[in-house]
């Protein structure tokens with residue numbers, strides 16, 4: 362990675378650092394010589410798992426606490442150089458069943474963090490992990506950052522609002538913030554217990570269990586699937602690019618793949634499982650935005666990042682990881 366030295370001996374706070382993306386990021390940060398502090402509340406039915414950071418457990422400081430806890434946050438932001446904000450309510454289905462909790466974690470949690478920075482450390486830089494869901498249904502493809510934002514579910518609304526908060530604190534208080542609209546991401550360390558979010562990893566579990574992979578509708582909906590190692594590299598490159606602050610970036614591959622094609626590839630690589638067309642559940646249909654793939658011209662130009670992992674390679678690495686550590690995730 363370019364700018365590798367940027368994190369050596371830096372103080373880094375990762376919110377949601379025991380989850381899927383957060384833990385992969387923490388492992389890489391440790392490799393780059395950063396001093397990593399994690400805050401994660403182990404929200405039930407989400408991806409928080411201590412096993413995720415087992416390989417670096419003696420090199421990271423873990424706080425099991427909540428980003429909505431002002432006293433914790435006021436303390437934890439002090440002397441940090443970077444804050445990667447990944448703690449969030451990420452379960453799309455739960456966001457509709459319990460929208461007030463989603464609002465509370467994703468919006469109030471982000472605001473408590475920003476206020477802690479405003480009062481205790483205005484020189485830290487914050488990288489916010491938002492979602493492609495902020496766009497809602499695509500009116501043109503590929504989707505660039507100027508595309509209208511018409512979120513389809515509460516999770517996407519609260520992410521869009523949190524993103525705006527980060528940009529307001531950048532603009533008014535000079536707390537440097539960069540915002541990412543991340544596409545569907547997959548790979549090692551994702552929760553594999555249920556299918557309420559993280560469809561790619563769920564397909565992998567079904568294939569590995571030699572079961573039917575439920576492909577909703579006719580399977581032709583297009584998505585842009587990103588391997589987590591590429592996302593981690595992207596986040597680090599964004600953090601170390603001065604011109605990235607105050608901006609919003611799409612993060613994806615730009616390569617459309619249908620859900621049927623995805624299921625077929627997973628079966629081929631795992632060697633087990635079978636794609637099976639299934640009717641949408643009502644809950645799913647309500648928040649399904651349809652085709653999406655990202656235009657990543659802006660991030661390529663400003664940050665110099667582009668994804669490197671092919672779908673086949675990403676699937677192989679993911680299957681290999683869960684073959685080894687299945688009992689920690691099933």
Ligand SMILES: NC(=O)c1ccc[n+]([C@@H]2O[C@H](COP(=O)([O-])OP(=O)(O)OC[C@H]3O[C@@H](n4cnc5c(N)ncnc54)[C@H](O)[C@@H]3O)[C@@H](O)[C@H]2O)c1
Pocket residue numbers: 376377378379380381382383400401402403404407408409410426427428429446447448449450451466470490491492493520542543544545546547551552
């Ligand atoms: N995985 C994806 O495809 C994807 C795509 C776009 C955006 N994102 C965003 O990236 C971030 C990380 O997602 P992930 O896929 O790693 O999910 P994850 O569930 O694996 O990780 C989220 C972590 O946040 C923690 N958390 C939740 N509420 C918290 C709170 N109030 N205080 C402290 N910790 C809390 C959870 O315990 C969990 O460990 C989320 O903000 C999500 O919206 C993810």
